[in-house]
Amino acid sequence: MNIRLEHACKRYGEKDVLNDFNHSFPSHGVVWISGASGCGKTTLLTCIAGAEKLDSGSISIPDSRKIVCLFQEDRLLPWETVLGNVAIPLSGHRREVEDKAAFWLERVGLGGELSSYPSRLSGGMKRRVAIARMLAYGGDIYLLDEPFAPLDRRLRDSIWELFMEQCGNALVIVVSHGASDLAMGQTHVTMLTATGLPLRIQEIPEIPHP
Numbered sequence: 001m002n003i004r005l006e007h008a009c010k011r012y013g014e015k016d017v018l019n020d021f022n023h024s025f026p027s028h029g030v031v032w033i034s035g036a037s038g039c040g041k042t043t044l045l046t047c048i049a050g051a052e053k054l055d056s057g058s059i060s061i062p063d064s065r066k067i068v069c070l071f072q073e074d075r076l077l078p079w080e081t082v083l084g085n086v087a088i089p090l091s092g093h094r095r096e097v098e099d100k101a102a103f104w105l106e107r108v109g110l111g112g113e114l115s116s117y118p119s120r121l122s123g124g125m126k127r128r129v130a131i132a133r134m135l136a137y138g139g140d141i142y143l144l145d146e147p148f149a150p151l152d153r154r155l156r157d158s159i160w161e162l163f164m165e166q167c168g169n170a171l172v173i174v175v176s177h178g179a180s181d182l183a184m185g186q187t188h189v190t191m192l193t194a195t196g197l198p199l200r201i202q203e204i205p206e207i208p209h210p
């Protein structure tokens, strides 16, 4: 079973964001969702994540698949070190957990910051801690909201390669203001959300290996 939205409606106060929104996502690959600021990309993602409830309609989510989210805000715990932030959702013996957290922090280029606190990090570094936490935890469905916003081109490319290396048979849904180079030439659907702004959904069926 795939993720499927049927007649989904979501409003904030008087503002309709999704109104009778229908879409079926594939079981794996990359789905790139783009559109102007305010068109409803984050609303769609947070409803899929279950962090917001629809007002009406339904979202079917396969029970068997583990969903992990990267929200626009990094949601780091200020009283935990970088290592502690990545280790928190992991289970196992302390030593194993810390080794795993350190491994992923190394992979995102933060091996030298294990004992730093989030307040000492730049925006791009905080983002990479959140990405390391998500990759260390792992999942079958990745929901990524503007994953690269604070990263420069070089970091964006290397982090994307890391995603692709890790995500094998996963479904990766990426929300971004801009269209992806990856999605060039791929078919797309464009839907008007209730905000009146178009939202573009492109599917990249095979996760390209770096």
Ligand SMILES: Nc1ncnc2c1ncn2[C@@H]1O[C@H](COP(=O)(O)OP(=O)(O)OP(=O)(O)O)[C@@H](O)[C@H]1O
Pocket (backbone or CB within 6 Å): 012, 013, 015, 017, 035, 036, 037, 038, 039, 040, 041, 042, 043, 044, 177, 195
């Ligand atoms: N918690 C909220 N309370 C009230 N209105 C909200 C809330 N979250 C979103 N909205 C409104 O819903 C609309 C869609 O917002 P959303 O964040 O989904 O857009 P977006 O396409 O992700 O924008 P951006 O690219 O700027 O993040 C906007 O008009 C926004 O003001």
